[in-house]
Amino acid sequence: MGCNQPIARTYFEVGGKPFCEECREAVARAFQGGSRIARFFSALLLGLIAAIVCAAGWYLVVKLTGYSIGLVAIVVGALVGFAVRKGARGRGGWPYQGMAIILTYLAIAASYVPDIIKTVEKGEAGRQSALVNSDKQRSRITILRDGTVKLNDKESSPEETVKELERLKSASGFVMYYREGRRELRPPASADIIGNKWGQLNLPVVNCSDSDCRSVDNALISFGNATFIRKLYFVIFALLFAVRIPFLSLESNAMGLLIIGFALWEAWKINKRPIINITGPHMFAPGAAMPTARIAGPAPSSTGSATP
Numbered sequence: 331m332g333c334n335q336p337i338a339r340t341y342f343e344v345g346g347k348p349f350c351e352e353c354r355e356a357v358a359r360a361f362q363g364g365s366r367i368a369r370f371f372s373a374l375l376l377g378l379i380a381a382i383v384c385a386a387g388w389y390l391v392v393k394l395t396g397y398s399i400g401l402v403a404i405v406v407g408a409l410v411g412f413a414v415r416k417g418a419r420g421r422g423g424w425p426y427q428g429m430a431i432i433l434t435y436l437a438i439a440a441s442y443v444p445d446i447i448k449t450v451e452k453g454e455a456g457r458q459s460a461l462v463n464s465d466k467q468r469s470r471i472t473i474l475r476d477g478t479v480k481l482n483d484k485e486s487s488p489e490e491t492v493k494e495l496e497r498l499k500s501a502s503g504f505v506m507y508y509r510e511g512r513r514e515l516r517p518p519a520s521a522d523i524i525g526n527k528w529g530q531l532n533l534p535v536v537n538c539s540d541s542d543c544r545s546v547d548n549a550l551i552s553f554g555n556a557t558f559i560r561k562l563y564f565v566i567f568a569l570l571f572a573v574r575i576p577f578l579s580l581e582s583n584a585m586g587l588l589i590i591g592f593a594l595w596e597a598w599k600i601n602k603r604p605i606i607n608i609t610g611p612h613m614f615a616p617g618a619a620m621p622t623a624r625i626a627g628p629a630p631s632s633t634g635s636a637t638p
Contacts, residue, residue, distance in 0.1 A: 411430045422602050439572040451552055470483065470538075473508075476518070498533060507537055
């Protein structure tokens with residue numbers, strides 16, 4: 331941007347380069363005014379999008395190569411930092427630096443989330459298998475498509491089944507549960523009544539793949555089969571846990587922490603508030619060549635040092 335016109339005898343210097351008065355004022359207007367709130371949320375939105383894309387890209391790198399390449403973190407810091415700076419219209423400053431650091435760290439921590447999910451799924455499958463192979467008291471509950479309840483192969487009412495759940499709780503037992511058409515149909519009222527009750531009792535439940543409970547249906551406890559709300563809840567929980575992982579083994583992860591530090595510094599550095607030295611107005615000496623005005627950077631004030 332620049333008028334490319336010869337400067338008259340009066341000119342300004344911005345960052346050591348000549349500006350005509352109109353160009354200096356144009357740059358000042360570009361870096362003054364506007365909505366701070368709009369800039370903040372624009373920076374947050376672009377930074378968040380960049381963080382999500384970077385986390386997904388890192389996950390693909392790990393999945394395709396089998397290795398978590400730590401130096402990718404520095405790239406993440408740069409990309410998130412530039413996204414925040416673009417959303418902030420280049421203003422910079424500590425609010426945007428802090429935002430860039432937080433989003434960068436969350437993007438890095440998100441790379442641990444898939445492993446956390448797999449670990450939880452494996453642990454839940456092991457818990458169900460341990461219950462089935464234990465000598466704890468258990469009751470088989472089957473709910474048919476029409477809502478009919480069977481308790482240990484005998485037809486029962488939701489009220490009678492609730493009493494059995496209370497008895498199992500007092501005996502430290504568990505439930506073996508099967509619902510016909512579970513993957514295709516919404517739960518009938520009887521299933522809601524019984525499910526709410528064992529939830530209140532915090533009673534262990536083993537999901538069966540058949541009405542006789544001859545095998546455990548581990549697919550039902552997988553992340554892929556969860557509802558959208560449960561997926562979102564679990565991802566948030568996993569991310570909150572993931573932010574602690576780099577600090578759980580400080581001695582063995584010193585290099586990893588150093589790389590993360592470089593990534594955060596990159597995001598911080600990119601969003602520093604630019605400082606531009608402005609002097610003027612100046613007068614050309616008689617007979618001196620008059621340069622062409624070209625805008626070299628933002629200028630919010632007319633004299634001295636300033637920050638846009």
